[in-house]
Amino acid sequence: MYAYVVKRLFLMIPTLFGAALLVFFLMRLLPGDPCEIRMAGTGQYADPEAIAICQKDLGLDKPRIVQFGGFIGGYFTGDLGVSMWTHQPIAYEIGLRFKLSLQLAIMTTMVAVALALPLGIISAVKQDTWIDYAVRTFSIAGIAIPSFWLGIMIILGLLIVTQAWLGEGWMPPINYVSPFKDPWGNFTQLIWPAVATGYRYSAVATRMTRSAMLEVLREDYIRTARAKGLVEKLIINRHALKNALLPVVTLIAIEFAFLIGGLVVTEQVFNLNGLGKLFVDAVGNQDFTLVQQLVMLVVLIFVATNLVVDVLYAWLDPRIRYA
Amino acid sequence: MATPQAVIDTSELDQLRIPLRTQLWRLVRKQPLGAAGAFIVIIMSLAAIFANVITSYNPVANDLASMLQSPEANHWMGTDEFGRDILTRVIYGARTALSIGLTAAFLGATGGLVLGVASAYFGGIFDLITQRIVDVLMAFPLIIMALAVVATLGPGAQNVIIAITIPFIPTCARVVRSSALAIREIPYVDAARALGFSHARIILRHMVPNVMAPYLIMLSTFVGQAILLEAVLSYLGMGVQDPTPAWGLMLKGGAEEFLESAPWVSIFPGLAISFAVFGFNLFGDAMRDVLDPKMRRD
16 A cells, blocks of 8 residues: 555656646747736836846746746745746745635535535435435536526625625625634635535535445345345445445545636635635736646646545555555 | 339338327437427527527617616616626527537547547557646646636637637547547457558548447537536636627626626526536436446436
């Protein structure tokens, strides 16, 4: 197992290197020059000297290969570079927002699991009844409804409800407060975006739970458990669920990596200053250094999650052994 | 000259032939959800094609006299902050969504088809390199990849299509490759090669037709995803630009500002996106059931 993890860690390197290569050259495909775009964007007269200074600042005057070397070398020295827009170190910009996005991702996953497991189980146990159909419709709708629109609708609902009950409209606060300082304030802020994104993720997980449960419920040992007269509740919880959980856990863990994509949109709707919003702003400002590093962060999280999933798999199912 | 000896009487056979209506009805009975999906897809396509016939309003012209009117007889879905009829913009939005969704899905799935089949057919070093590139591309979540492409190319309808197409290609290539690998082992491919056919002919005439099922399944799932992705990009201001009527764009800016005073501005475009994606997803699921019994879910 230990050897397997080490091997997988080494296998991450080519993927990360390929991603770095791809992102680096994608950001430089543009015919224009980031400095010219920036100066043109501010509406000032683009003075060639100013452009040259700007290029020098960003290291754009050096050959591509040297720039790429600097980009990769930065990972070994811990220097992620400077944002082209705010001129702050990228590590600082990311550090500022990482906590919020991480907490939101964890809360979203919790919402998704809390919805998906009970719904998936009941849907499988009551297969082909109206409950099953209702759950399936609910989960198909979850895949179709865009989470940003659901977010807008949640805000609208909150406004209407608070207007009717409290007399004035209430919207989730915008400024992030640490859960250790003000747990309730933190919760009321983040639970709504977590629900908006979590519903979508629960939809996939619900379908997975349902089909995994259906498969397990047909197994011989379930029939044995029934034949020996076990209570149905015990059969579902102990015998069936434990075995059905494996693919569900995998799915949820994989989705966790993709969650970052979902957060890009939700943070925009709820005006949360997280990594997703930072990414959208960076794209809008054509802040290439920042986009580059944020994409690399996402890829790193994705690759690392995949490794964790595989290790988790072996840990959950003793039959799986990695050489 | 031989004279026709007996004219075969086909009238009896004609009676045995199942009329189209019955066939359709059977399909509806067998795949009720798929039929519902197809219904939504057809309605949406008709709305997109006949948008200028269905509605007499101009989707882009401002009418400041009727700003932010609530839904009423003249404006069934109300008007937005520029006085534009929302129903009209939703109908014209179907045009934007469908043209971008279908183009991106087709280009992405077809690119993946070519890459996947070629990768399986040639094997060896070509396959190895292609698959490593696919590995790298698949490490990017869909929207992150699309946004990174938009960051380079800038917003606009054409760039949105490119941004959505690129992340689709590796996904489809991976799926098609695994089917194509199995087909490559079937003797008729060896037979075709023994006959001296060119690589292009073997790939196009012998392999591609046999991986049509996974291709069509990927294609139909891509359309819904592409519509959703276009809406997201436009909502973020990175997609189609104003004043083009696009559902995601209609939810941007104004919708949130006037959320309390004019909720209809944000309700209807979102419903349109949800229904469109819902329809294409149901249609795609049914397609999967019909085309590939092995891949059937549940």
